[in-house]
Amino acid sequence: MQSRTPAARPGRPRSATADAAILAATREALVELGWSKLTLQDVATRAGVAKTTLYRRWAGKNELVVDAVAELFDELRLPDAGSLAADIEGVVLQFAALLDRPECRSGLMAVVAESTRDEPLRERIRASVVERQKRLVVEGRARAQARGELPPESDPEETARTIDLTFDMVAGAVVHRTLVSGKPADGPWIRSFIRVLLLGLSAPA
Template structure:
């Protein structure tokens, strides 16, 4: 596997596109390894070896371990918002369930403290990493705007604050009770509280 991925990644000339198989293999390797050895012990060399490629190939795609691990463990697809447009209650519950699934994964549990420390120490790095979520924030903003137009959502509800509340509540719950599973009842109860603060008629 290693020789195959190395060979397809070597550019034969300027502008040759990189093989997306390497990206997939590297992200999978990073997620696996951080759950196995922890963020502090994780190295780019180990990720490259697990993915069957080279450190050079990694650094052509990600400038640091932080950016690589962040992309590996935190999805940015707005797939949580799968309910039809117009169901703001379903949207909120879907977002909370998605946050629960992400933050309870072994890879996120292992990497989050180290990621937060590294990102907090470098403002430029933090901005680059957080920029990955702009697409998701846009989807939330559009859904809230449509809810306001329908008279279902308070006009002062901001998408950034809603995402912070959902993510913050999920992380705090994991910190307070790390050994307890977050089940659907927690999702339902949290969704009921958040929805009560979001929905209203002006």
């Protein structure tokens, strides 16, 4: 994602091993210390590299944590469970498991908070974390429409709005349940959530 110049430059290339060690050390420090007490000094020591190496690759703590957390979201997959409700349940279970990991809990919300006053950081989060999640919504929605479980749409703008709305409702509810209410997004909760999402609050129990 850095650019289209994989190795066009002369000179000694950057160590990919160091990159992986630094990101792993960052997650380790997030687990033990949390975001606010995490220092680049400490991360460098854990990773076995010099502090200056960190500053050569990342602008600061925020960018480093975004990259470290973003790797976790690579694991998200959309299972084909046969029905829309089952597909959503599968994805949300994975998402809830991610939010259960301490390196994700403390890191993700912190950088989102920072991104409210840092537009480049917001864009970095959008590209490496949010977009990866939203793609699952797009695929799941396409499948459901093909199965006739969701009403089709013709207007592309209306479709984009519906996808955005669905994404904000699903991700927002799970995040709020987990991090604000502080209760687990487990199977029973997810199923009642999906019922409301698909049928609405007005539907009888």
